[in-house]
Amino acid sequence: EMAQGTRNPNYFLAIQITNEEIKQNVRAIQKTVQARDRSLSSMMESVETLHLTLGLYYFKDARSVSRCKAALDRFHGQLRSENFVPPRLTVSKLGHFYNKVLFAALEDNEGLEDLKILKDDVRGSLSRDGIRTTDDRFSPHVTICKIPRNSSKTIDPSCYDGMQSTYFGRQTIESIQLCSMQKPKTESGYYHIDHEIRFY
Numbered sequence: 001e002m003a004q005g006t007r008n009p010n011y012f013l014a015i016q017i018t019n020e021e022i023k024q025n026v027r028a029i030q031k032t033v034q035a036r037d038r039s040l041s042s043m044m045e046s047v048e049t050l051h052l053t054l055g056l057y058y059f060k061d062a063r064s065v066s067r068c069k070a071a072l073d074r075f076h077g078q079l080r081s082e083n084f085v086p087p088r089l090t091v092s093k094l095g096h097f098y099n100k101v102l103f104a105a106l107e108d109n110e111g112l113e114d115l116k117i118l119k120d121d122v123r124g125s126l127s128r129d130g131i132r133t134t135d136d137r138f139s140p141h142v143t144i145c146k147i148p149r150n151s152s153k154t155i156d157p158s159c160y161d162g163m164q165s166t167y168f169g170r171q172t173i174e175s176i177q178l179c180s181m182q183k184p185k186t187e188s189g190y191y192h193i194d195h196e197i198r199f200y
Helices: 020-036 038-043 062-081 110-128
Strands: 011-016 051-057 088-097 101-106 141-146 167-172 175-180 192-198
Touching: 020 038, 020 101, 020 141, 020 167, 038 141, 051 110, 051 141, 051 175, 062 110, 062 175, 062 192, 088 110, 088 141, 101 110
Parallel strands: none
Antiparallel strands: 011 051, 011 175, 088 101, 088 167, 101 141, 175 192
16 A cells, blocks of 8 residues: 555645745735744745645655656546646635644635645545545645744734735646655755646
8 A cells, every 4th residue: 555644744746836926925924924023034934835735645665656647647638638727726814723834825715616626636536546645634725934843832823913814816726746845945945846737
């Protein structure tokens, strides 16, 4: 079996945030948060790495990764035959997980519904090829600031007071990427992309 729930994931399926307006708005919030709590400066997510995660995976070797690439290509072919139209996501409002992660949320609209269908479809397609996620949950969000797991620190809501209803922008899904958590990031600062199926 390829994915065992006990294994820490080393790959993830990502939708990259490429929209400059969203990046600028994330940067503006990061500046304000840092100005209000300097100790959070080192915990900001680089705007070059902004993404949504569709699924987490564990691959034990290069052959497993190759199988996933082939499965993604098959899924891509299936989408093309269905004249797939990539969802447009509206990124608005701030949210947090237990005051440990500050994120930009997706507006609950047709784009989010379409994203959930795409997530189910790609996970289902990979699963039929024996490639299963290490975690079935799905809470799409764009991370802005994240406290390390071993730290007792939290992000005080006063750090982003008055900015909770920020509108970030709209992102059309351009591709689905298979990214490595362990390989060094690229020169642009984004994750190492092992494979990508593009919609444009």
